Amino acid sequence: MSAHLIALRQALRRLGRKPVATLLSALVIAIALTLPALGYVLVDNVAGLANGISGKPEISVFLKNEVPPDRVKAIETSLRIDPAIAALRFVPRDVALKQLAARGGFADVTGALVDNPLPDAFVIEPRNDTPASFEALRKQIATFPEVAETQLDSEWVERLHAIVVLARSITLLLASLLGAALLIVTFNTIRLQLLTQRQEISVKLLLGATRNYVRRPFLYFGLLQGLLGGVLAWILVAALLQVIAPQIEALAQRYSIALNIGGPAPWQGAVLCAFAALLGWLGAGISVRRHLHDGLVID
Amino acid sequence: MIEFDHVSKHYPGGNEALTNLSLEIRHGELLVLAGHSGAGKSTLLKLIAALEAPTAGRVLVNGLDVGRMRRSQVPYLRRSLGLVMQEHRLLMDRTVFDNVMLPLTISSQPPSDAAKRVRVALERVGLAEFENAMPITLSGGEQQRVAIARAIVNRPSILIADEPTAHLDPAYAREIAALFRSFHAAGVTLILATHDDTLYSPYGARRVELAHGKLLS
Numbered sequence: 001m002s003a004h005l006i007a008l009r010q011a012l013r014r015l016g017r018k019p020v021a022t023l024l025s026a027l028v029i030a031i032a033l034t035l036p037a038l039g040y041v042l043v044d045n046v047a048g049l050a051n052g053i054s055g056k057p058e059i060s061v062f063l064k065n066e067v068p069p070d071r072v073k074a075i076e077t078s079l080r081i082d083p084a085i086a087a088l089r090f091v092p093r094d095v096a097l098k099q100l101a102a103r104g105g106f107a108d109v110t111g112a113l114v115d116n117p118l119p120d121a122f123v124i125e126p127r128n129d130t131p132a133s134f135e136a137l138r139k140q141i142a143t144f145p146e147v148a149e150t151q152l153d154s155e156w157v158e159r160l161h162a163i164v165v166l167a168r169s170i171t172l173l174l175a176s177l178l179g180a181a182l183l184i185v186t187f188n189t190i191r192l193q194l195l196t197q198r199q200e201i202s203v204k205l206l207l208g209a210t211r212n213y214v215r216r217p218f219l220y221f222g223l224l225q226g227l228l229g230g231v232l233a234w235i236l237v238a239a240l241l242q243v244i245a246p247q248i249e250a251l252a253q254r255y256s257i258a259l260n261i262g263g264p265a266p267w268q269g270a271v272l273c274a275f276a277a278l279l280g281w282l283g284a285g286i287s288v289r290r291h292l293h294d295g296l297v298i299d
Numbered sequence: 300m301i302e303f304d305h306v307s308k309h310y311p312g313g314n315e316a317l318t319n320l321s322l323e324i325r326h327g328e329l330l331v332l333a334g335h336s337g338a339g340k341s342t343l344l345k346l347i348a349a350l351e352a353p354t355a356g357r358v359l360v361n362g363l364d365v366g367r368m369r370r371s372q373v374p375y376l377r378r379s380l381g382l383v384m385q386e387h388r389l390l391m392d393r394t395v396f397d398n399v400m401l402p403l404t405i406s407s408q409p410p411s412d413a414a415k416r417v418r419v420a421l422e423r424v425g426l427a428e429f430e431n432a433m434p435i436t437l438s439g440g441e442q443q444r445v446a447i448a449r450a451i452v453n454r455p456s457i458l459i460a461d462e463p464t465a466h467l468d469p470a471y472a473r474e475i476a477a478l479f480r481s482f483h484a485a486g487v488t489l490i491l492a493t494h495d496d497t498l499y500s501p502y503g504a505r506r507v508e509l510a511h512g513k514l515l516s
Contacts, residue, residue, distance in 0.1 A: 002407055203388050207402045208378030
């Protein structure tokens with residue numbers, strides 16, 4: 001334990017010895033992490049929106065003309081007890097005609113009609129919000145002989161889901177690429193440190209230091225630098241969201257979408273910091289393994 | 300006890316540093332290795348500290364075959380030895396105290412006990428008042444004495460020194476030699492490579508001469 005404390009203290013001393021260089025390295029890491037982290041937070045918000053409103057799409061069920069009222073009632077009863085249906089609304093053909101007439105521009109058209117051509121209909125809100133379950137329910141309802149046509153309004157949901165999946169993949173790809181950048185930054189920082197400290201390392205090995213004793217301060221350095229970069233990235237993401245969230249929300253409002261962009265949750269920030277620290281540790285570990293003996297003279 | 304059993308050491312490129320060398324160094328002995336440059340003195344010392352591995356034969360330190368030792372065991376062997384090199388190998392950005400403290404930090408000694416031992420070692424080499432000085436401010440002889448303090452702070456039973464007075468003027472060299480002789484008098488096994496064996500030979504040292512990797516005497 002004391003060996004770890006000594007290593008941690010050495011790493012902190014190295015970080016503190018060159019504060020500007022430390023800050024610059026941490027900023028490079030932070031900037032590399034900010035893009036995927038920001039993307040993740042935005043996608044997470046849009047995904048939340050998609051999940052929240054995907055229950056709203058409805059299945060319109062149009063009955064055949066001249067279905068007796070008792071059959072209509074029987075179908076309604078049967079649908080109401082269906083566990084796959086969250087809500088149900090019956091729209092009689094007269095009401096449908098009135099609704100059509102009430103829409104701007106259609107009053108003259110409906111007034112000229114001799115007969116009401118519209119059928120009775122049910123508007124159904126499925127309980128499950130996945131496009132596949134919509135389709136299954138639609139097929140099930142279509143089996144009623146009195147049903148003339150069913151209309152599934154889920155295409156846009158599928159599109160939104162597809163966009164969210166694509167955005168998630170892009171974010172993941174960015175995170176992988178920029179994570180690799182973090183790894184490289186740490187790898188190079190540690191490589192330079194190993195080169196500048198090779199005399200000290202050789203003296204320590206000469207005096208009986210184990211390989212782990214020599215490696216440990218560099219690993220802690222990588223971990224702390226990564227952690228610092230993670231914290232800065234968290235701050236950057238929160239700050240950038242403060243700037244762009246109102247603009248995105250205003251844009252969404254124009255499409256009648258109530259979007260409320262939330263910042264990264266504390267657990268998300270903690271995951272970001274832990275991820276950055278882990279990558280820092282990993283980059284340092286690879287660098288030490290690769291370069292520990294470069295130019296080392298211990299005789 | 301240290302034993303060289305038919306030891307050879309060949310370096311890549313065909314350089315034969317030691318050839319079929321057998322030698323026993325008894326506990327508490329003062330052994331002076333003499334010989335021309337390239338005779339194999341440094342190689343012999345490096346083999347004891349596992350800084351080199353023999354190409355053939357065995358090097359036994361207190362019964363342990365250092366040439367076949369696992370890599371993870373080597374640091375513990377080095378901690379049991381005191382090493383003084385021709386170049387003092389001090390860390391110039393640390394104080395004298397920190398330099399001498401280094402072996403104790405490496406072997407995880409409790410800090411309060413370690414500090415006491417550092418001061419005792421500095422006193423032993425006559426540098427007690429320089430503990431806060433930076434090595435760069437000291438003379439060559441003083442720097443070598445700091446290196447000696449660093450070598451003895453772990454209280455090793457074997458002290459190895461490779462040309463410890465090579466770059467020092469005669470006065471400093473005599474001073475350092477006296478210091479080594481005092482360690483030997485205290486029971487430490489002392490193995491020195493030197494061009495100037497007159498500093499030790501009159502004081503009961505066993506002289507071993509090497510030439511072209513072979514033992515002459």
